[in-house]
Amino acid sequence: MSEVKEREPWFSPKNIKLLTEPIDSKNPVTVLVLGICSALAVTVKLKPAIVMAISVTVVTAFSNLIISLIRNSIPNRIRIIVQLVVIAALVILVDQILKAYVYDVSKQLSVFVGLIITNCIIMGRLEAFALGNKPWPSFLDGIGNGLGYGLILVIVAFFRELLGSGTIFNYRVIPIDWYIKNGGFYENNGMMILPPMALITVGIIIWIQRSRNRKLIED
Amino acid sequence: MEHLINIFVKSIFVDNMVFAYFLGMCSYLAVSKTVKTSMGLGIAVIFVMAITVPVNYLMNKYLLLPGALNWLDPGFANLDLSFLSFIMFIAVIASMVQLVEMVVEKFSPSLYNSLGIFLPLIAVNCAILGGSLFMQEREYETLAEATVFGVGSGIGWALAIVSIAAIREKLKYSDIPKPLRGLGIAFILTGLMGIAFMTFMGIKL
Numbered sequence: 256m257s258e259v260k261e262r263e264p265w266f267s268p269k270n271i272k273l274l275t276e277p278i279d280s281k282n283p284v285t286v287l288v289l290g291i292c293s294a295l296a297v298t299v300k301l302k303p304a305i306v307m308a309i310s311v312t313v314v315t316a317f318s319n320l321i322i323s324l325i326r327n328s329i330p331n332r333i334r335i336i337v338q339l340v341v342i343a344a345l346v347i348l349v350d351q352i353l354k355a356y357v358y359d360v361s362k363q364l365s366v367f368v369g370l371i372i373t374n375c376i377i378m379g380r381l382e383a384f385a386l387g388n389k390p391w392p393s394f395l396d397g398i399g400n401g402l403g404y405g406l407i408l409v410i411v412a413f414f415r416e417l418l419g420s421g422t423i424f425n426y427r428v429i430p431i432d433w434y435i436k437n438g439g440f441y442e443n444n445g446m447m448i449l450p451p452m453a454l455i456t457v458g459i460i461i462w463i464q465r466s467r468n469r470k471l472i473e474d
Numbered sequence: 475m476e477h478l479i480n481i482f483v484k485s486i487f488v489d490n491m492v493f494a495y496f497l498g499m500c501s502y503l504a505v506s507k508t509v510k511t512s513m514g515l516g517i518a519v520i521f522v523m524a525i526t527v528p529v530n531y532l533m534n535k536y537l538l539l540p541g542a543l544n545w546l547d548p549g550f551a552n553l554d555l556s557f558l559s560f561i562m563f564i565a566v567i568a569s570m571v572q573l574v575e576m577v578v579e580k581f582s583p584s585l586y587n588s589l590g591i592f593l594p595l596i597a598v599n600c601a602i603l604g605g606s607l608f609m610q611e612r613e614y615e616t617l618a619e620a621t622v623f624g625v626g627s628g629i630g631w632a633l634a635i636v637s638i639a640a641i642r643e644k645l646k647y648s649d650i651p652k653p654l655r656g657l658g659i660a661f662i663l664t665g666l667m668g669i670a671f672m673t674f675m676g677i678k679l
Contacts, residue, residue, distance in 0.1 A: 296496045
């Protein structure tokens with residue numbers, strides 16, 4: 256019996272699903288609890304949050320691709336070190352590019368660019384997906400997870416910047432006359448800039464997501 | 475000496491790895507369901523940080539910094555390898571974790587049985603790499619300072635995970651809105667604990 260093996264189209268429904276699922280029902284941050292470390296520290300302003308989201312997406316996608324390409328030749332015992340070397344090499348590239356083109360953001364992100372190496376999203380996707388799948392789906396999975404992570408980052412950063420500094424992308428949204436010091440009634444919520452509020456914001460996002468999607472509730 | 479105590483207290487309370495920098499959150503949230511296991515992981519983290527931060531300090535000082543290779547040959551005096559620090563640190567951490575695992579297994583099987591499962595996890599715990607990167611960024615000057623910082627950060631992390639585990643054990647008996655159970659409430663709790671820890675800010679010894 257000869258089976259006609261049809262080539263899967265590049266954007267088949269299954270592949271599209273790889274791309275969209277991590278954004279909501281399999282979100283790496285709010286559902287799989289991966290990559291929280293850096294998700295919170297870089298969200299005081301939108302700009303660093305977006306730069307971080309793009310960096311993580313790039314590193315996740317390409318490390319997934321590379322590991323998937325060499326997955327059959329990695330000895331099982333030393334796979335963690337191999338993965339770490341691939342990730343670290345990509346992160347060094349990203350770090351050097353950031354330093355060259357957006358130096359101010361790179362200074363703000365400080366050690367958190369380096370910490371992409373130990374971002375659990377990347378290791379988690381490598382272990383769970385790239386080691387057992389073909390390069391193209393792995394690449395899409397990496398991009399999808401990067402986007403899911405980026406989405407949470409942007410939502411958190413949006414609220415923290417709006418309520419904490421009254422700006423969006425450093426562009427003033429709340430009119431300067433509203434402030435108490437100018438005779439108005441408004442004051443920035445200084446608490447939003449401090450680290451604990453990031454955690455509480457994510458907690459609330461999880462709360463909203465889970466009341467919308469009851470399947471995700473844990474008991 | 476006072477200087478060292480200052481670094482020690484600061485790294486535990488003021489610059490707490492979890493509450494001030496959100497490092498090691500993944501295992502912090504995943505393993506903090508019971509006090510016993512989180513105690514095990516906490517001790518393992520203290521142990522590994524106390525070893526890797528000083529080792530990475532030496533690596534940084536004698537291999538990576540500009541002119542660090544001077545001891546090898548004066549010709550290398552202009553060499554700056556600091557862009558390699560990520561790969562160097564992570565390699566040191568991964569191999570140190572393996573080494574520690576083997577040594578502990580050989581000499582103290584009972585400790586190995588209680589830490590065993592956690593040790594491999596630690597290689598990818600951001601708090602460990604974060605400790606080394608902060609050590610590099612803050613430019614600690616002596617080996618003693620780096621060691622004290624490593625131990626202190628480890629203790630701070632352990633303190634955080636043990637206390638959240640204790641709270642989560644108690645939480646089992648409280649009536650939380652269903653969608654908030656588990657992960658959601660853990661986040662909010664960590665935020666509240668962070669606010670509590672902020673009162674240590676500004677302490678100077």
